[in-house]
Amino acid sequence: MGATAVHAENPAVTAAEAEPVVAVRDLVKRFDRVEAVRGISFQVGSGEAFAFLGPNGAGKSTTISILCTLLRPSSGTAWVAGVNVANDPLGVRRRIGLVFQDPTLDEYLTAEENLRFHAELYRVPHSVIPARLDQMLEMVELSGRRHDLVQTFSGGMKRRLEIARGLMHSPRVLFLDEPTVGLDPQTRSHIWSYISELRSREHITIFLTTHYMDEAENCERLAIIDNGEIVATGTPEALKEAVAQDRIELQVDDRDEAIAELHDEFRIDATFSEGSVVFYAANGDELAPRLLRELKTPTRSIRIASPTLDDVFMAYTGRTIRDAEASESERMRSRPMARARMRR
Amino acid sequence: MATTTAPIGIREPGGRLRDELAAVAVVWRRELLRFARNRTRMIASLVQPLLFLLILGTGISSMLPSSGAVNYRTFMFPGVIVLAILFTSLGSAMSIVWDREFGFLREMLVAPVRRGAIVFGKCVGGATIATVQGLVIVALAGVVGVPYSAGMILELIGIMLLGSLSFTALGAFLASRMQQTESFMAVMNLVTMPMFFLSGALFATRNLPGWLAFLTKIDPVTYVVDPMRRVVFAHVHTTPAARRTLAAPLTWGHWVVPIGAELAIVAIIGAVALGLAVLEFERTD
Numbered sequence: 001m002g003a004t005a006v007h008a009e010n011p012a013v014t015a016a017e018a019e020p021v022v023a024v025r026d027l028v029k030r031f032d033r034v035e036a037v038r039g040i041s042f043q044v045g046s047g048e049a050f051a052f053l054g055p056n057g058a059g060k061s062t063t064i065s066i067l068c069t070l071l072r073p074s075s076g077t078a079w080v081a082g083v084n085v086a087n088d089p090l091g092v093r094r095r096i097g098l099v100f101q102d103p104t105l106d107e108y109l110t111a112e113e114n115l116r117f118h119a120e121l122y123r124v125p126h127s128v129i130p131a132r133l134d135q136m137l138e139m140v141e142l143s144g145r146r147h148d149l150v151q152t153f154s155g156g157m158k159r160r161l162e163i164a165r166g167l168m169h170s171p172r173v174l175f176l177d178e179p180t181v182g183l184d185p186q187t188r189s190h191i192w193s194y195i196s197e198l199r200s201r202e203h204i205t206i207f208l209t210t211h212y213m214d215e216a217e218n219c220e221r222l223a224i225i226d227n228g229e230i231v232a233t234g235t236p237e238a239l240k241e242a243v244a245q246d247r248i249e250l251q252v253d254d255r256d257e258a259i260a261e262l263h264d265e266f267r268i269d270a271t272f273s274e275g276s277v278v279f280y281a282a283n284g285d286e287l288a289p290r291l292l293r294e295l296k297t298p299t300r301s302i303r304i305a306s307p308t309l310d311d312v313f314m315a316y317t318g319r320t321i322r323d324a325e326a327s328e329s330e331r332m333r334s335r336p337m338a339r340a341r342m343r344r
Numbered sequence: 345m346a347t348t349t350a351p352i353g354i355r356e357p358g359g360r361l362r363d364e365l366a367a368v369a370v371v372w373r374r375e376l377l378r379f380a381r382n383r384t385r386m387i388a389s390l391v392q393p394l395l396f397l398l399i400l401g402t403g404i405s406s407m408l409p410s411s412g413a414v415n416y417r418t419f420m421f422p423g424v425i426v427l428a429i430l431f432t433s434l435g436s437a438m439s440i441v442w443d444r445e446f447g448f449l450r451e452m453l454v455a456p457v458r459r460g461a462i463v464f465g466k467c468v469g470g471a472t473i474a475t476v477q478g479l480v481i482v483a484l485a486g487v488v489g490v491p492y493s494a495g496m497i498l499e500l501i502g503i504m505l506l507g508s509l510s511f512t513a514l515g516a517f518l519a520s521r522m523q524q525t526e527s528f529m530a531v532m533n534l535v536t537m538p539m540f541f542l543s544g545a546l547f548a549t550r551n552l553p554g555w556l557a558f559l560t561k562i563d564p565v566t567y568v569v570d571p572m573r574r575v576v577f578a579h580v581h582t583t584p585a586a587r588r589t590l591a592a593p594l595t596w597g598h599w600v601v602p603i604g605a606e607l608a609i610v611a612i613i614g615a616v617a618l619g620l621a622v623l624e625f626e627r628t629d
Contacts, residue, residue, distance in 0.1 A: 068454060093456035104447035108378050120370045121455045123363055165451075 020079075021046045021173055021205040022067060027076035029062050036062040038228040039076065044173075044207055044221075049199060052209040053216040053309065054225035055324035060209035061101065063225075064177050067207070068098055081172045094122070097166030097174040101181060103158050105165075107151035111142055114150060115165050122169035136164040139201070140194055156187035163194060167202065174198075176208040180215065192218055211321055213309040224313055226324065231316040236309060243307045243315045246284030249276040250291075251300040258297040265294070276303075280311070367457035368465040375436065375469025386477075389435055393428040393481055396420070396546075397488065414586045417488040422572035423545025425481045425500065426565060429474040429508040430540060434532050436470025437515020441528045444519075453625065460622040463520075467512040467618060474508035475501060489580070496579045500572060506607060507568035510614025514564070517617040520624035543569045550592045561596065564613045567606040570594045574603060 020043035029037040037059045044050040052060045065071040067080055069089035078085045081095040105114050112133060119129045137143045140160035150158065159179065166174055179195070180188040192215070199206060208219070216222045216236065223233040232239055250270075252258040258277050262268040270279035281287050284304040292302060313321050379385065397417060401424075405416035443449040452462045482500055485492055515532075522528045542556075543565035549557060560566050570593065577591035594601045 070450075070454060090456045090458075093454060098454055100447065100450060102447050104449075104451040106374070106378070106443075106448045106451075107446065108381060109374070113377065117370060117374055118451070118455075121367055121452070121457065123366060 019046050020044060021048075021081055022050070022207060023079045024063075024067075025077050027063065027066065027078055028074045029059075029066060029071060030074045036228055037066070040223075040225070040228070040230045041076075042223050042230060042233055044205060047199075047203055047205055048221060049195075049206040049219040050208070051216045051219040051222040052207075052225055053211070053213070053222050053313070053321075054209075055211055055321050058225045058324070059228040060211075060225060061177055062228075064175055064207070064209055067092075068096060068175055069093060094169075095172045097169070097171035099159070099162045099166045099174070099176045099179055101177040103162065105150045105158055105161060108149065110147050110149055111137065111153070111161050112146040114161065115168055118165045119168045124169050132168060132170075136167055139198065140164045156183050156190065159183060159187075159191060160194060163191070163198075167198065167204075170202070171204070173205045173207055176206065178209055178211070180210075180212070188212075188215075211325065213313075213321070216309055222309075224309075224316060226313075226317045232312065239309065239312045240307045243280075243312050245280040245282055245307060245311070245315070247278065247280055247305040247307060247311055248284050248288070248291075249278050249303040249305070251275075251302075252277055253298050253300070258295070258299070261295065261297050266291070280307075280315075364458055364461040367455065367461040368468060371452065371462055371465025372469040372472065375439075375466065376472060378439075379473045385435065389432045389477055390428065390480055392431060393424045396427060397424040397481070397484065401488070414580070414582050414590055415489055418490060418576075418580060419548075419573075419590050420546055421481075421485070421488045421490055422576050423543070423569055425478050425504065425572060426507065426543065426545055426569050427540055428481045429478045429504050429568075430511055430536060430565065432474035432477045433470050433508045433511035434515040434536060436466070436473055437512050437519050438525065438528050438532065439470075440466060440516055440519035441522050441525050444523065445525055459625040463516055463622050463625055464618065467509055467516055470512035470515070471505055471509040474512070475504045478504040478508070490576055491579055493579045496575055499575045503568065503572050503575065503607065506610055506614070510564065510568075510610050510617065513614045513617040513621060517621040517624070520621045539563055539565045542566065544573075544594075545569050548590055548592065549594065550589065561594070564610065566594065567609045567613075570601075571603045571606050 022042075022044035024043070025041045026039050027037055027041070028035065028039050040059075040063065052063065054060055062071065066073050067078055067085060069085050069092050073086060080092045083091040083095065085092050106117070109117065115133055115136060116129065119132065124132065133146075134143070137146050140163060142157060142161055142164070145153070145157070150161065153161065163174075163176075163179070166176075176195075180191050183191065195206065196218070198204065206219075208215075210216055219236070221233065221235050222239070223230045224239070225231070232242070234242065250258060255272050255277050259270050259272065262270045262277070262279065268279050268281065270277050272278070288302050288304055292299065307315075310320055313319075313324075317324070397420065401417035401420050408416055440449065443452070453459060455462070479501070482497060490496075518531060518535075519528060522531070542560050542563040544560055545565070549560045549566070552560065573591055574593055577587060582590075594606065
């Protein structure tokens with residue numbers, strides 16, 4: 001099935017793009033011989049929730065590190081909150097909040113001490129700190145644990161505290177690198193409710209990276225990144241529409257026969273995946289009755305699904321995120337140094 | 345580019361000296377807070393100096409003929425103070441590697457302050473803690489026959505602060521190049537004991553064979569032990585003969601190195617180490 005390379009853009013967001021909070025042009029990052037980011041360009045509008053969706057190793061963390069001035073770009077430019085990341089890193093840092101993929105709390109300090117340390121390091125005026133502390137702790141529902149050492153916290157609580165900390169100095173953009181990785185589904189949805197509450201309260205731009213499809217769905221706009229390149233940007237809806245193909249799953253008795261018949265009689269390339277014969281087609285609802293009528297292979301059920309972001313990723317890259325992750329993790333295992341570098 | 349002002353009440357910090365000093369103070373306070381909360385570390389870093397002073401010191405002094413003038417424990421007292429600050433300083437420097445492993449270093453390195461301020465704050469924190477630990481040993485002066493003189497204690501505090509600042513800076517430079525606590529500990533063990541032994545903390549450096557005398561003179565720790573011993577012996581009542589053998593000041597050839605020069609050497613070593621550590625942390629790639 002051909003990858004329909006349609007660039008999805010939603011006219012509704014162009015107004016926001018007139019004043020981008022993050023603007024990236026032709027950004028490239030090379031490590032020795034590996035090109036982790038290969039000339040990407042994108043913009044994030046003020047107040048937007050923007051996601052970078054892609055498998056591990058696609059260049060998401062590298063890009064976020066450049067935007068947060070932790071890495072220098074090899075070429076290209078990036079502005080965050082109107083400041084060029086290469087010229088004025090401290091200016092960028094003052095205006096952004098960061099929640100890392102790995103925890104970065106001091107476990108021997110209490111929740112409040114961690115927040116206070118951050119506020120003072122960012123020079124939040126002392127008169128403002130107590131109120132801000134209360135507000136942030138309350139938002140992430142940790143007021144009751146404020147005097148407890150962080151080492152007694154669960155993974156979800158730590159992540160919530162890190163989000164609160166990233167906001168202590170009222171940044172213009174909050175960067176979240178895989179904010180819910182390693183958390184259980186319930187905690188993940190909790191974290192998301194904090195993030196949406198926070199957006200309504202603080203009018204803040206959110207930039208996050210994720211490899212979870214459902215998380216990307218929560219964002220207004222996203223960029224799909226694979227192998228260091230952006231393959232598509234747009235709203236989740238627009239991206240899915242652009243694929244313009246429904247996913248059709250057939251339950252049949254003889255899958256080989258069904259695949260052969262689909263190929264010969266209907267000119268459809270189907271594959272067998274997770275227990276079903278699967279293929280993509282435009283106008284699935286019109287095709288389905290015809291299939292049931294004309295298909296000679298006995299069919300037990302037919303299911304038509306509108307495209308998901310996984311299908312979008314598939315359409316642009318020819319593989320699913322999960323496949324991309326599997327091959328990436330194999331590559332990483334064979335190169336332990338690469339992993340060490342990324343964690344640095 | 346759009347310019348939006350910061351929310352009311354949140355001041356935009358500029359890259360001013362005041363902001364950098366504030367960062368130093370914040371990092372310094374965290375070091376103290378963590379130390380105050382960690383009684384194990386507090387006690388553990390005192391065990392070794394106390395073993396040296398009370399057991400090794402008592403043992404050796406009972407072996408030596410009693411000269412009636414100076415007890416060996418009195419002699420080694422400044423050396424043991426240096427041992428205490430050396431170990432505590434390097435332990436503080438190790439917390440940089442620890443912070444890196446546990447991620448907290450990142451929180452500090454992405455802050456809108458110069459990394460020099462963060463590293464300096466760490467070093468000042470380490471030096472403060474080391475000096476406090478050193479003072480615990482100083483408090484035992486009476487036990488080893490050293491009078492409690494306010495002047496002496498003040499001078500010792502000064503030397504301890506400078507010495508431990510340099511030791512922490514050396515440790516910070518080491519830590520800046522280390523990714524794992526294990527490797528830092530391995531290198532530390534490799535380096536500290538020779539530095540301590542060569543410093544003249546446990547023996548007089550006056551009549552040593554040439555090769556050993558040379559090694560003691562290139563050991564930075566020597567330049568902390570010697571001024572401390574001079575300060576202590578200025579307050580101990582003893583015979584001129586004993587003073588000559590035990591508390592003879594360090595010489596280069598025939599030149600008696602003044603205390604000021606010794607302390608300047610310590611300061612320069614510390615400044616260079618600090619500078620190198622900061623450079624190492626400022627690299628963004």
